[in-house]
Amino acid sequence: MKRIKQGDTVEVIRGNYQGVRGSVHRVLADKDQVIISGVNIIKRHTKPTGRVRTQAGIIEREAPLHISNVALVCPQCSQRSKVAFKVQPSGAKARVCKKCNETIE
Ligand SMILES: [Zn+2]
Structure with missing residues (x-):
């Protein structure tokens, strides 16, 4: 079970976006990375290559952040918090x- 799930609100605790909150758009479970809406935007300059039809120009998209660089924001107390597990x-x-000590869904 992961500490961070899709739809969670998280706060970035490292890097250029430190202190920024956003909701988790996607969890890349195998890489322990998350994509957060509006956070860590990168610009990609793409060229049409070969026969594959790709859009040329500058595309902005969110780059994934490592899960250790974000902290969950508790929906109950809205503080950034560590997560414990309880059976x-x-x-x-x-x-x-x-x-x-509230349960987080
Ligand atoms: Zn809390």
């Missing part, structure tokens, strides 16, 4: 905010 009576694992 619920049903046996399922739940994420818990270490600041306010």
Whole structure:
């Protein structure tokens, strides 16, 4: 189970976008990276190559950030928080905010 899920609000804690909050657009689980809407925008200069039809020009898109460079923002207390895991009576694992001890869905 990952600490960060798609749809979570996270805060960037390292790099150029430090302190910026955004929602997780996609989790690249195999690389431990996340793509956050509006964060870490890179410009790609693309040229049409060969027979493959690619759009030429400058394309802006979000580059993935490593999961260790973002912190989850707790939806209950809206503080940036570490995540603990708790086994619920049903046996399922739940994420818990270490600041306010509320369960995070
Ligand atoms: Zn909290």
